[in-house]
Amino acid sequence: MIESLINSDNAELTQSTKKGSPVVLSTRVRLARNIVGTPFPERATSAQRSDVMTRCAEQIADLTQMKHGVFYDIAELSDLEKQVLVERHLISRELCESKSGSGVFINKDQTCSVMINEEDHLRIQFLKTGFSLRSVWKQIDRFDSGLEAGLDVAFSPEYGYLTACPTNLGTAMRASVMMHLPGLVISEHMEKVIRAVNQLGITVRGLFGEGSDATGHVFQISNQQTLGESEEEIMSRLGSVFKTIIDHEINARFKYLEENRARMLDQIGRAFGVLQNAHVLNSHEAMNLLSLMRLAVDFEMLPEANRSDVDRLFIECQPGHIQYSAGEGIAPDARDLCRADILRENFARLPSLDFDKVKDLG
Incomplete structure (x- = not known):
């Protein structure tokens, strides 16, 4: 069922012709959104979940960024097909375990995927190779504006976007980079970096997110805080921290090489x-x-x-x-x-x- 997707170009697998990033493999921004008047997926009935999936899929299909995109009903995918999509960072492990009425919309070049009825009604993500925080944010912001023009999204003047998990309230945005950090690992400085960024409200995870190992010296680094800061403030703070980590990694590599x-x-x-x-x-x-x-x-x-x-x-x-x-x-x-x-x-x-x-x- 996913054969056409496997055989097509994947933006995360194909670097551009310009010089790639020595540290950052890819940049991702994710937004959580929910529909007004409908229970969160975990509390919704099968009929309500199916209704959300149909409404959201129709709206997503009309957006310019999803032209020639493809929709998959998770219930119709085999366990192996779901595993491949997880490995390509197009769906989460949580979506694989979802009840009926869950799906994912993926655009042609696999730079955008929208999960329907995972933890929230919508989990939108855009990703790009290399370090492109601002560029990815502009893309997902335009997509979100188009989506909200046709869907009544749950929003509170006091708490921001309403989400199934309180830790996502506010902007409901997670911005992350996939970093290759062999220098910090080999020089035994990685634990120090993790402790430092945790104090700044930034989390460090393995290749496939929470609970996964950092095999290949690859780490996902993202913001934890979504409430009390604007998207611009989060982006500015993250950009500064990411650049600092990149500098430390480059220095660690060449210091280790020298010694x-x-x-x-x-x-x-x-x-x-x-x-x-x-x-x-x-x-x-x-x-x-x-x-x-x-x-x-x-x-x-x-x-x-x-x-x-x-x-x-x-x-x-x-x-x-x-x-x-x-x-x-x-x-x-x-x-x-x-x-x-x-x-x-x-x-x-x-x-x-x-x-x-x-x-x-x-």
């Missing part, structure tokens, strides 16, 4: 060799090896053009994608074989590591 050059180059070289030759790789090991390959691009050991290959493989090596590409239900051991095959095939096409480039950076 542990042989060890760093050895780690990258070994990772490249494993990816070119391994016949069995689990997802955790693959992610950590690919993390070092992204670092190789940042250190100019691999051409910038190969950044998109590495970022694409971050997603395509996830268990759901491996199983989906196999065309049948396969056991974890068989997935590890398929994953290694895919990585060997991709890395056979890459140029050799250029260690001399790193000398120029020293």
Whole structure:
């Protein structure tokens, strides 16, 4: 059912031709919205949920940004199809477990998805590769304005947008970046960063959000506070914190390289060799090896053009994608074989590591 989506370009998997970000993989802004006079999804009857899904889907389909988009009824998707959409960050794990009357609308290039009847009636998200906080906010703000022109959205002059969870009241906005932070992890400074940003009302999670691990040194960093600040104030504060983290990460990388050059180059070289030759790789090991390959691009050991290959493989090596590409239900051991095959095939096409480039950076 999702085959056409899998075979089409995904903005998160395909970097633009300009130089990519050495730290930020993608930027996402999410809004929660609810319809006036209708119970929140958890309290709604099946009939009410179905009515919300129909009304919202019709309104979303009319918006310019959703031209040629596709709607999926979650109840009609297999567990594997839902897992693939989670791995592409197009739906949440919570939506996968929703009752009947839940769905998702995804635009053509997969930069926007709107979940219907997850925790709230609507969860709208826009995402873009690289560090593009303001750009993504402008896009989702225009989309939200168009949506609210046709739907009566629950809003309180005192509490802002009304949401199922009180922690989302106010702007009901979560802005986040997906950051690749190997320098801070390897130099053992990541815990310090997490404690510091938590005090600023900013949270740090793993690759797939709350409760997930930061495999591949990839972290989601987003605002916690939505009440008492305007969208502009949140964006300004987040932008400043994100830029500070980026600076710390870059400094940590080059400091570690300066003090542990042989060890760093050895780690990258070994990772490249494993990816070119391994016949069995689990997802955790693959992610950590690919993390070092992204670092190789940042250190100019691999051409910038190969950044998109590495970022694409971050997603395509996830268990759901491996199983989906196999065309049948396969056991974890068989997935590890398929994953290694895919990585060997991709890395056979890459140029050799250029260690001399790193000398120029020293």
